[in-house]
Amino acid sequence: MTIEEKLIAGVQQAVKALYDLEATPQQVQLQKTRDEFEGQLTVVVFPFVKAARKSPEMVGDEIGQYLTQNVADVVAKYNVVKGFLNLVISDAPWIALLNQINAEEKYGFTPVTEQSPLVMIEYSSPNTNKPLHLGHVRNNLLGSALARIVEANGNKVVKTNIVNDRGIHICKSMLAWLKWGNGETPESSGKKGDHLIGDYYVAFDKHYREEVKQLVAQGMDEEKAKQEAPLIKEAHEMLVKWEQNDPEVRALWKKMNEWVYAGFDETYKMMGVGFDKIYYESDTYLEGKEKVMEGLEKGFFYRREDGSVWADLTAEGLDEKLLLRSDGTSVYMTQDIGTAKLRFQDFPIDKMIYVVGNEQNYHFQVLSILLDKLGFKWGKDLVHFSYGMVELPNGKMKSREGTVVDADDLMAAMIADAYEASKERVKQTSMPEEEAREVARKVGLGALKYFILKVDARKNMLFNPEESIDFNGNTGPFIQYTYARIASILRKAKEQNIDIPAQLPTSISISTKETELIQKLNQFGAAIRQAGTDYSPSGICNYCYELTKAFNQFYHDFTILGEENEELKLFRLSLAKAVAKVISLGMGLLGIEMPERM
Numbered sequence: 001m002t003i004e005e006k007l008i009a010g011v012q013q014a015v016k017a018l019y020d021l022e023a024t025p026q027q028v029q030l031q032k033t034r035d036e037f038e039g040q041l042t043v044v045v046f047p048f049v050k051a052a053r054k055s056p057e058m059v060g061d062e063i064g065q066y067l068t069q070n071v072a073d074v075v076a077k078y079n080v081v082k083g084f085l086n087l088v089i090s091d092a093p094w095i096a097l098l099n100q101i102n103a104e105e106k107y108g109f110t111p112v113t114e115q116s117p118l119v120m121i122e123y124s125s126p127n128t129n130k131p132l133h134l135g136h137v138r139n140n141l142l143g144s145a146l147a148r149i150v151e152a153n154g155n156k157v158v159k160t161n162i163v164n165d166r167g168i169h170i171c172k173s174m175l176a177w178l179k180w181g182n183g184e185t186p187e188s189s190g191k192k193g194d195h196l197i198g199d200y201y202v203a204f205d206k207h208y209r210e211e212v213k214q215l216v217a218q219g220m221d222e223e224k225a226k227q228e229a230p231l232i233k234e235a236h237e238m239l240v241k242w243e244q245n246d247p248e249v250r251a252l253w254k255k256m257n258e259w260v261y262a263g264f265d266e267t268y269k270m271m272g273v274g275f276d277k278i279y280y281e282s283d284t285y286l287e288g289k290e291k292v293m294e295g296l297e298k299g300f301f302y303r304r305e306d307g308s309v310w311a312d313l314t315a316e317g318l319d320e321k322l323l324l325r326s327d328g329t330s331v332y333m334t335q336d337i338g339t340a341k342l343r344f345q346d347f348p349i350d351k352m353i354y355v356v357g358n359e360q361n362y363h364f365q366v367l368s369i370l371l372d373k374l375g376f377k378w379g380k381d382l383v384h385f386s387y388g389m390v391e392l393p394n395g396k397m398k399s400r401e402g403t404v405v406d407a408d409d410l411m412a413a414m415i416a417d418a419y420e421a422s423k424e425r426v427k428q429t430s431m432p433e434e435e436a437r438e439v440a441r442k443v444g445l446g447a448l449k450y451f452i453l454k455v456d457a458r459k460n461m462l463f464n465p466e467e468s469i470d471f472n473g474n475t476g477p478f479i480q481y482t483y484a485r486i487a488s489i490l491r492k493a494k495e496q497n498i499d500i501p502a503q504l505p506t507s508i509s510i511s512t513k514e515t516e517l518i519q520k521l522n523q524f525g526a527a528i529r530q531a532g533t534d535y536s537p538s539g540i541c542n543y544c545y546e547l548t549k550a551f552n553q554f555y556h557d558f559t560i561l562g563e564e565n566e567e568l569k570l571f572r573l574s575l576a577k578a579v580a581k582v583i584s585l586g587m588g589l590l591g592i593e594m595p596e597r598m
Contacts, residue, residue, distance in 0.1 A: 039086030056083030108525035110154030123355035153532035193259025288338025418444035450476030
């Protein structure tokens with residue numbers, strides 16, 4: 001039993017013995033004792049005052065006496081402040097807890113079993129006409145962190161990606177490559193495939209704008225010019241050929257997409273994210289049409305005079321939603337329905353989480369209702385993990401197009417900044433160049449990931465590379481540096497042939513500051529559960545930062561390797577080891593690697 005479980009059981013026994021009250025575990029409210037009072041845990045006594053027919057102070061005093069007499073192995077002493085019973089916990093339970101933290105491989109995690117619910121999480125959702133950009137970085141980091149947190153809460157997790165690999169935007173890149181590419185390939189150009197195709201998407205736009213400008217100069221209305229420009233007409237003709245399975249168009253489409261996927265894979269690998277299953281809109285849009293027609297037959301949807309198919313959601317307080325155009329072509333909603341159908345065939349999904357920007361809030365409101373109408377058991381309760389925009393200060397790390405921030409450029413710049421920031425330390429430690437580069441990779445990417453994930457996902461944010469790489473304050477490098485410091489202490493202990501026991505004796509006498517640090521470690525499981533409930537990676541960031549600050553305060557106040565009392569030295573080494581372990585587990589949930597040296 002945990003300290004909290006023993007106390008809850010003790011309070012239940014106390015109110016039964018004292019007031020003949022059968023209290024449920026939920027009625028026993030435990031909270032951390034406020035800093036200005038003595039104690040580590042506080043019992044709120046107000047729920048028992050009515051049954052006791054006594055003042056809150058008297059009830060607190062009676063329960064406190066009962067606990068010191070009957071749960072003496074846990075409660076050393078107590079004090080009462082109004083309706084709050086503050087408990088000072090004995091040293092032995094804290095040391096037993098420390099032993100448990102060091103013994104359990106994944107302390108704080110809920111094990112996944114065969115009976116665990118299956119949660120599917122969709123994130124990334126790139127287009128195959130351009131490289132991943134800063135918006136995708138936030139999406140991928142949030143999605144992959146959320147997947148780890150949901151799994152740490154005892155769920156089976158399937159990570160999925162839906163790739164937008166069809167449509168007019170894809171044809172624009174293809175057409176531009178045919179016109180101006182001269183057979184250029186990633187190999188011949190030395191460019192990543194996604195960057196190469198992105199360049200042709202930009203080239204199309206440049207030539208298209210010029211054509212529109214010329215038509216307007218000739219007296220044509222701008223809107224009409226946009227429709228009549230030769231390039232856009234050719235792109236539409238190519239899309240029709242694609243829809244008709246034209247072998248040449250399909251072969252080109254396949255070849256160029258493969259270049260892009262190879263480029264994406266490099267970016268995903270560098271970012272440390274991955275997927276269990278990737279779906280492609282070229283496969284799902286026809287499935288969506290079929291499902292919409294099924295809904296039409298069942299009377300869920302209706303057809304207008306022009307042949308288009310709609311869903312009337314006015315009864316749900318929304319509007320009417322287009323599902324199939326009059327020419328029979330699908331819209332995004334149709335594709336999402338088709339993707340849902342394929343996923344439900346592939347996996348027994350209990351819950352579906354979509355990691356998509358907040359500009360799509362309404363889309364997912366509608367999708368939830370439509371999927372529920374069409375019989376998907378998780379449709380009604382689907383989760384739209386909605387996040388805000390992310391931007392960089394003006395002039396910072398602009399991409400080759402000059403309009404968006406390229407993910408590869410951003411990560412490379414962060415790693416380079418980390419290397420520059422650590423150059424002086426590297427000289428002092430005589431760290432080999434190869435190791436210094438690897439540490440810079442972990443620190444640069446850790447800075448990027450932590451800075452993005454520490455912000456509440458629902459908020460828009462400004463990513464400042466200089467702030468993120470700081471080794472002080474609420475940053476990834478600050479936490480990584482603390483971990484490396486502990487690793488250094490443990491290495492020195494090993495060099496001195498100090499063997500840290502797996503189980504410490506519980507008879508050691510420890511200080512209040514040390515019990516507070518163990519108590520902070522004990523809150524890790526609760527932080528994981530809260531982050532899972534709130535779908536909030538930022539909660540894990542906050543926990544890791546608070547734990548790191550607490551350890552640094554402990555390290556400032558106490559000596560570890562210099563401690564003369566051998567028993568106390570082993571205890572503090574064991575405590576430092578547990579802190580490093582929990583920091584590593586917490587940051588691991590965020591996809592952040594921990595360097596052993598910095």
